Amino acid sequence: MAKPDTIIKPNTVTKPKIEKPKLYKVILINDDYTPREFVVLILNYVFRMGESAANHVMLTAHMKGSCVVAVYTRDIAETKASEAIDMAKESGFPLMFETEPEE
Ligand code: TYC
Numbered sequence: 374m375a376k377p378d379t380i381i382k383p384n385t386v387t388k389p390k391i392e393k394p395k396l397y398k399v400i401l402i403n404d405d406y407t408p409r410e411f412v413v414l415i416l417n418y419v420f421r422m423g424e425s426a427a428n429h430v431m432l433t434a435h436m437k438g439s440c441v442v443a444v445y446t447r448d449i450a451e452t453k454a455s456e457a458i459d460m461a462k463e464s465g466f467p468l469m470f471e472t473e474p475e476e
Pocket of ligand 1: 468
């Protein structure tokens with residue numbers, strides 16, 4: 374086969390596209406049944422919060438209805454929320470966590 378006389382190369386520049394992963398909030402929801410100590414225990418265990426931060430978050434949710442616990446990438450936020458909900462369920466408590474994208 375004959376070789377082409379002209380080779381046309383596309384004139385493009387590839388920019389490395391590295392985007393910051395979107396972050397998700399884990400939100401603790403208040404209820405009337407889960408004991409305060411159990412909420413603190415879950416915050417200690419699943420979210421690695423110290424005693425005083427966990428107490429503060431629990432009391433904020435208790436008084437205001439909800440409180441942001443922490444911010445993670447989507448996978449981690451969803452995994453931790455499910456882990457916390459499952460632990461509460463296993464103990465017979467209706468404790469709820471939600472995840473929502475950060476603005
Ligand atoms: N309101 C609960 C009680 O009085 C305690 C509680 C606090 C439950 C925060 C859930 O997210 C919560 N026993």
